Amino acid sequence: MSTVKVLIPQFLSHLIEQKQELEIEAGSMEELKTFFQQSYSEFGERIWTEEGTAKRNVLFVLNDELIKANNENTEFVSGDELGIILQFAGG
Template structure:
């Protein structure tokens, strides 16, 4: 089984400019662990101090929010494409 993961530009400075990876992760927790293993500098951006995936990091599987597919229980399928998207907030008055 192979899953394609597309990383955002904001994370690429922590991945030596790697934009895409292939993984055999079966679930979201497996995927996050794989990403951290490959790119240790990402850990602080993916997980909070409590060890949980940060709430502002969104994962989309084949353009659908993983929260609507079962979140951590969703089993990736061969050929899935996962987009990792950090929420962006802020602005000016």
């Protein structure tokens, strides 16, 4: 199991005890998703659909590189940093 630092969007931090980052034991994107769905379900609902895929307005940035949102096979190593970004359209 790897320790991953997850950066939380500020406007969703109220769903995670006002934290803007969490250190989570997860070896893969699938394990990370399971953690959020079980530990912070309301946050998980904002990021993933009921089918378990990332919502279309969600981006993941792993160590400064954009990764595919629905690649459950993405593996983490200790020290990785994963940013969660929600896209919004303006007008």
